[in-house]
Amino acid sequence: xxxxxxxxxxxxxxxxxxxxxxGLVRLRDFYTRLHGPTKASTLGVGSLLVAxxxxxxxxxxxxxxxxxxxxxxxxxxxxxxxxxxSKAALHLKLHSLAPLPQGERSEPSGPNRSTVSQNSxxxxx
Amino acid sequence: MLTGxxxxxxFALVAAAFxxxxxxxxxxxxxxxxxxxxxxxxxNAIALLVLLGIQLSSALYFEAALLIALxxxxxxxxxxxFLLRGDIIE
Amino acid sequence: xxRPPPHPLVALTLAAVWLLLSNSLAPGQIALxxxxxxxxxxxxxxFWPTTPRIHRPLLLLRFIGVxxxxxxxxxxxxARLIVVxxxxxxxxxxxxxxxxxxxxxxxxxxxxxxxxxxTVSSRLAPDRAHLLVHALDAADPDGLVATIKRxxxxxxxxxxxxx
Numbered sequence: 001x002x003x004x005x006x007x008x009x010x011x012x013x014x015x016x017x018x019x020x021x022x023g024l025v026r027l028r029d030f031y032t033r034l035h036g037p038t039k040a041s042t043l044g045v046g047s048l049l050v051a052x053x054x055x056x057x058x059x060x061x062x063x064x065x066x067x068x069x070x071x072x073x074x075x076x077x078x079x080x081x082x083x084x085x086s087k088a089a090l091h092l093k094l095h096s097l098a099p100l101p102q103g104e105r106s107e108p109s110g111p112n113r114s115t116v117s118q119n120s121x122x123x124x125x
Numbered sequence: 126m127l128t129g130x131x132x133x134x135x136f137a138l139v140a141a142a143f144x145x146x147x148x149x150x151x152x153x154x155x156x157x158x159x160x161x162x163x164x165x166x167x168x169n170a171i172a173l174l175v176l177l178g179i180q181l182s183s184a185l186y187f188e189a190a191l192l193i194a195l196x197x198x199x200x201x202x203x204x205x206x207f208l209l210r211g212d213i214i215e
Numbered sequence: 216x217x218r219p220p221p222h223p224l225v226a227l228t229l230a231a232v233w234l235l236l237s238n239s240l241a242p243g244q245i246a247l248x249x250x251x252x253x254x255x256x257x258x259x260x261x262f263w264p265t266t267p268r269i270h271r272p273l274l275l276l277r278f279i280g281v282x283x284x285x286x287x288x289x290x291x292x293x294a295r296l297i298v299v300x301x302x303x304x305x306x307x308x309x310x311x312x313x314x315x316x317x318x319x320x321x322x323x324x325x326x327x328x329x330x331x332x333x334t335v336s337s338r339l340a341p342d343r344a345h346l347l348v349h350a351l352d353a354a355d356p357d358g359l360v361a362t363i364k365r366x367x368x369x370x371x372x373x374x375x376x377x378x
Contacts, residue, residue, distance in 0.1 A: 007131035014135035079329030
């Protein structure tokens with residue numbers, strides 16, 4: 001029974017990791033490519049880590065929970081790096097399939113433009 | 126079931142994920158694309174290490190996975206900041 | 216020098232992280248973890264001038280549960296989009312007007328948006344009035360904004376900044 005659950009978690013995790021990278025290759029502009037790795041890969045690795053925690057906990061050497069740490073860390077950092085990558089792409093004015101909304105085209109430039117949002121990112125960690 | 130089917134299939138899937146991300150890293154076409162590919166490679170490496178830990182029944186790989194998670198995040202943030210500001214440490 | 220930690224919750228979290236890292240519940244490790252939490256918060260206090268207040272802890276737990284469930288659902292949706300129909304996506308940028316004011320609440324909202332239904336937060340307007348969000352497949356952009364505001368922003372507002 002445990003074996004089946006573990007196998008399911010491992011297969012699902014590996015499949016999501018694969019789909020995340022597949023999205024990286026198949027999608028057509030940077031902003032849509034961003035979605036694959038940040039979501040699918042994070043959930044895939046999370047699922048693998050849960051499988052690992054279950055596996056080591058059921059081997060009779062006590063509960064093993066330190067995988068939770070990596071999972072938490074990934075789930076906190078993945079959105080931050082996605083946000084930063086997306087901001088960098090907007091800054092470089094990469095081609096996008098979706099039109100930018102009104103008022104965003106004429107972005108204010110200069111070194112202090114993004115201070116506000118960077119402060120809020122620092123708080124998130 | 127676990128070691129017979131699930132683990133080899135999982136290894137194959139993660140290896141394929143490595144190949145796809147690496148392709149994006151080589152092809153580009155822009156700098157954020159390459160950073161995103163690197164970030165995905167980090168996440169894939171964590172997945173591979175966790176799988177190795179299960180395969181070899183060794184908890185030692187966990188520390189490596191944690192370190193890669195830390196370094197990967199810091200690397201991505203530093204590269205993004207470089208793109209945004211042209212400078213990392215102000 | 217023997218002061219209580221300025222941020223007791225952070226100190227306890229650090230102690231819990233230490234216990235997870237050492238993967239044991241031995242009394243010595245618990246003592247060491249609490250000592251580390253106390254010392255680190257004391258030394259780092261000057262970097263955190265304000266202490267965020269959590270006004271509704273139970274609502275926060277419920278919010279975390281909702282987000283975790285949404286993460287799984289959103290991932291299934293994104294995976295299906297990537298595998299089945301990458302050519303028929305309708306990506307869109309939408310502006311989400313923000314009612315939140317504090318740094319912490321806005322960053323939690325941005326992180327939540329990144330993890331859940333097919334959206335990535337892209338840029339916070341310099342005056343904090345709008346959050347630019349990129350959606351992978353938006354059939355109904357206005358509905359998406361309404362969903363984000365109702366499902367994530369409203370609870371965050373109650374948790375961090377009740378009026």
